Amino acid sequence: MGRLFDWVDRRFSLSTPHKNFLQRGIPARLSYLYCLGGIAFTLVILLVLTGMMLSIYYVPSEAEAFQSVLRITREVRLGALIRGLHKWSANLLILFILLHTLRVFLHKAYRPPRELNWIAGAFTLVLTLSSGFTGYLLPWNQKAYWATVVSTNMVSTVPLIGRHLLYLVRGGPEIDGTTLVRFYSLHVLWLPLAMGLVLWAHFHMVKRQGISGGL
Template sequence: MTQGEVGQDAPALGRMPGALAWVTNRLGMEELVEDQYNRIVPIHATNYMYCFGGIAFILFLILVVTGILLVVYYQPTPDGAYQSVVNISTNVAFGWWVRSIHKWAATGMVILVFVHLLRVFFTSAYKRPRELNWISGVVLLIVTMAFGFTGYLLPWDQKAYWATRVGTDIAGSTPFIGHFLLVSLRGGENITGATLGRFFDLHVLVLPVVIVVFLGAHFWMIRRHGISGRL
């Protein structure tokens, strides 16, 4: 179909629901949207092995929604963090529920991303021309784990403290740049309010921006290449 004037009558758009067809027409984006909407999934890619990346993405969306709700009550300060988490779990309406969903979705996302990686690896889907998508996936894996690591400190309890202490000590044992990494992560030699502030910034600001950029690149490349063929 050729792209018409914005907002002018255009031929009906495929199997698209009316509201989406209306918005698409008013934005003059029929060609682009119809091409994406009417793609046919090859039969081999309807096998359940191909669903893990999509489920990981749905879990990510759940994490965004529950994370936004949590941050309404969470206080990223050494004096307030632990109490604010207790408050979320005991006083805030459905707070315990939202917190549990956030925690389980985070665990599920790490597992699903890894299973997705295994599917990609064992179907050789990382090979030419998908090398760059594999690399963007590696970044997504690192970012997913960084979300987990930074989020773990936020309740500011004993478990959080010791996990972060061990994790940053491991970073500190990196040859040559170890001490620089340790001090950068902790905001000093020890785990203090500065560490909590940095981890909170990473968790709710820096990592979300990075993951959105790389998810965009990942999905764009999947569309450019199409799903890999049957082995």
């Protein structure tokens, strides 16, 4: 195996990174606290991979969504594991983003020139919470349905435009198949796409500015 790798490596140069690709400024005193953002990113990757697998069996329709989730959990090989990984990664992601934010805050790494990166980070938090909110409806069970009834009702309390916002979020006056498709589309397409773009900007700035030296 080693000889085969060496043979490929001599032609492909896998073991030496592209110039500058993996180079970035790091603080003189390293700490495990700098790993929190990387752990969050690992969870994002796990969410994307398990989400892609779930989407093979999940059916985003009023009549079939609930049954399809049951099938994933009970019949599909490793379905319960993949679903569990997706759910746990989502919960842990929120925890690790908050810990990462706390580390950045305590190290005062939001100060110039990193203020725009703080804002990009805040966007990732909003996108993550929105993904959790839209994903919660997808099992289409009683808990998901009523939780979404309560949470979307809050939107209607916004002065003047509350009723319009409620219609926009639900796709009508009630929560039904239209809401489910709307949430599914946001959950698997729009939000991950936005997350990809914001994370690209986040990492680009980390790479260009280096990680701050802490306190």
